Amino acid sequence: MVSVCAVLTACGGSPQEREFTPAGAVAGQPSSGAGTAKPPVAETVAAGPGLKVETEWPTGLNASHTAIVKAFTDYYAGRWRAVGSLGKDKSYLGGVEDAAARDAYKWVRGFVAGKWSARGVAKLYALRVASVDGHGAQIDACVDESGVRVTDRSGTPVSAQPAWTKPPRSTYFQVAAVRQGDDGTWRIMLFRHASYPDERAKECVR
Amino acid sequence: MSTERTRRGRLPRSRRFLLVSLLAGASLTVAAAGDPGGPQGGGYQDGRTAGVTLENSSIRLSGNGLGGSADGYRVPRPCWYEPGKSAEEMLQSQESVRAMWFHTNPGATEEQYEEFLKQYKDKVGQPGKWWSPAYNSADPGGMSCWAGLEGALWVPQGTTPPGGITAEELLQIARAALTVPEPTIHLNPDAKSYVNLPTWVWLDGIGATTRSVTATLPGVMSATVTATLNRTEVGSEPGAPLAETRNACGTTGKRDQSGGFTCGVKYLHSSADPSMGGKAYRLTVTTVWDVTGASTGGVVGLAFAPVEVTVERGVTVGEVQSTVRR
Numbered sequence: 001m002v003s004v005c006a007v008l009t010a011c012g013g014s015p016q017e018r019e020f021t022p023a024g025a026v027a028g029q030p031s032s033g034a035g036t037a038k039p040p041v042a043e044t045v046a047a048g049p050g051l052k053v054e055t056e057w058p059t060g061l062n063a064s065h066t067a068i069v070k071a072f073t074d075y076y077a078g079r080w081r082a083v084g085s086l087g088k089d090k091s092y093l094g095g096v097e098d099a100a101a102r103d104a105y106k107w108v109r110g111f112v113a114g115k116w117s118a119r120g121v122a123k124l125y126a127l128r129v130a131s132v133d134g135h136g137a138q139i140d141a142c143v144d145e146s147g148v149r150v151t152d153r154s155g156t157p158v159s160a161q162p163a164w165t166k167p168p169r170s171t172y173f174q175v176a177a178v179r180q181g182d183d184g185t186w187r188i189m190l191f192r193h194a195s196y197p198d199e200r201a202k203e204c205v206r
Numbered sequence: 207m208s209t210e211r212t213r214r215g216r217l218p219r220s221r222r223f224l225l226v227s228l229l230a231g232a233s234l235t236v237a238a239a240g241d242p243g244g245p246q247g248g249g250y251q252d253g254r255t256a257g258v259t260l261e262n263s264s265i266r267l268s269g270n271g272l273g274g275s276a277d278g279y280r281v282p283r284p285c286w287y288e289p290g291k292s293a294e295e296m297l298q299s300q301e302s303v304r305a306m307w308f309h310t311n312p313g314a315t316e317e318q319y320e321e322f323l324k325q326y327k328d329k330v331g332q333p334g335k336w337w338s339p340a341y342n343s344a345d346p347g348g349m350s351c352w353a354g355l356e357g358a359l360w361v362p363q364g365t366t367p368p369g370g371i372t373a374e375e376l377l378q379i380a381r382a383a384l385t386v387p388e389p390t391i392h393l394n395p396d397a398k399s400y401v402n403l404p405t406w407v408w409l410d411g412i413g414a415t416t417r418s419v420t421a422t423l424p425g426v427m428s429a430t431v432t433a434t435l436n437r438t439e440v441g442s443e444p445g446a447p448l449a450e451t452r453n454a455c456g457t458t459g460k461r462d463q464s465g466g467f468t469c470g471v472k473y474l475h476s477s478a479d480p481s482m483g484g485k486a487y488r489l490t491v492t493t494v495w496d497v498t499g500a501s502t503g504g505v506v507g508l509a510f511a512p513v514e515v516t517v518e519r520g521v522t523v524g525e526v527q528s529t530v531r532r
Contacts (some may be wrong), residue, residue, distance in 0.1 A: 134351075
């Protein structure tokens with residue numbers, strides 16, 4: 001189930017030299033103007049019982065950049081579906097390769113092996129195609145997982161919630177390297193991140 | 207015999223595991239202890255504007271030109287292929303991550319796994335190496351450049367694949383890693399200068415006036431870039447007609463100019479002069495380093511643009527007040 005609504009809030013500015021635009025933009029692609037820029041569009045996807053992923057889509061993406069961003073958003077929703085389905089949904093593995101496949105598997109495995117699940121809302125925003133080089137690209141994103149609670153399999157929150165569910169560490173900067181395969185599909189090859197107190201993570205805080 | 211690739215991107219699922227072993231070795235450990243979830247992947251390097259931080263590379267950097275602030279030099283291409291494992295080593299490494307391969311290829315059959323291994327088995331006994339992609343993560347375009355490369359290439363002995371690192375690229379990496387020190391300005395007089403009084407300039411904190419960085423691809427080649435301090439230049443803002451500069455400063459200026467004023471500034475107006483708008487003079491000192499580079503055996507030599515480091519400080523200039531008595 002997908003619902004779409006406009007998001008009226010936007011992030012503050014960021015250092016110009018890095019072209020980082022938390023409100024969501026594409027590097028090197030000027031928006032239609034600061035005064036007339038359209039707000040990102042939020043898309044909410046169910047990822048399991050009581051678990052949702054909310055993605056703020058930047059506006060003004062061309063088809064190529066849309067496909068690049070979608071590679072990341074699909075994966076991000078897919079990994080939470082894997083958690084919400086207690087590991088049964090493995091579709092997230094279709095969007096990752098190489099080192100990213102290992103990281104993704106281990107990430108989901110961390111929940112499944114501990115007999116944990118999750119409830120709440122995970123938010124993805126400030127999505128940006130940082131650079132494109134032939135069949136390779138880098139995506140930057142902000143993640144807010146303060147609305148997620150780790151639960152047992154029945155959905156009851158565990159008493160000792162991980163640090164990443166609580167501010168300030170619940171908001172972080174996520175980077176993904178993606179590659180376009182011979183079939184034209186973009187898949188994630190590598191993950192990198194910056195957590196609080198890194199400046200990149202602080203810039204993601206709203 | 208031509209270069210062959212193990213492709214990334216949309217492949218038979220049986221080929222999609224290549225870099226797990228390249229990057230993580232034979233580790234099959236699954237994190238089952240501790241908290242689940244959280245950010246994914248290693249740490250992201252911030253402040254990426256230039257300099258060199260090598261990822262997935264066996265290149266080693268050494269020399270007294272490392273460790274300072276990067277000057278913004280960027281290599282023409284921030285990703286490349288490097289020679290890596292032999293056919294036997296690669297096969298062994300892929301076989302060692304068999305369990306993870308099946309984890310990340312759910313539903314795959316033993317037959318598909320054998321098909322995946324075949325590309326490595328086929329090379330056993332052949333002279334050559336698997337080349338893998340590496341990149342400079344200090345370059346803003348490094349990661350996307352790397353992602354666009356193939357997972358690995360089989361390269362027959364004695365050849366270099368398209369995109370394979372060259373002596374010139376190694377030289378460029380050494381150049382991007384090269385840093386020179388930022389000097390500390392010394393003046394005499396120091397706290398305040400006076401109209402028509404020569405202000406001598408010299409530098410401290412330079413240390414060695416020759417700085418070098420060597421980039422080595424072990425067993426293959428190396429390249430060294432050397433920066434040599436050529437001269438120091440003094441400037442003043444504003445300059446003439448409010449100030450005169452002397453630029454026979456040698457490499458690090460002149461501490462003692464009692465024999466003749468050659469390096470520094472002579473201010474001709476007070477900084478309280480209305481034409482200064484109440485501001486101090488801005489004295490700049492620029493060190494100019496000539497940069498040259500050569501690869502092993504001088505196969506490739508390059509002359510780079512000089513590195514210039516400018517530091518500045520404000521100088522307040524007063525007038526010497528005299529009282530004439532009759």
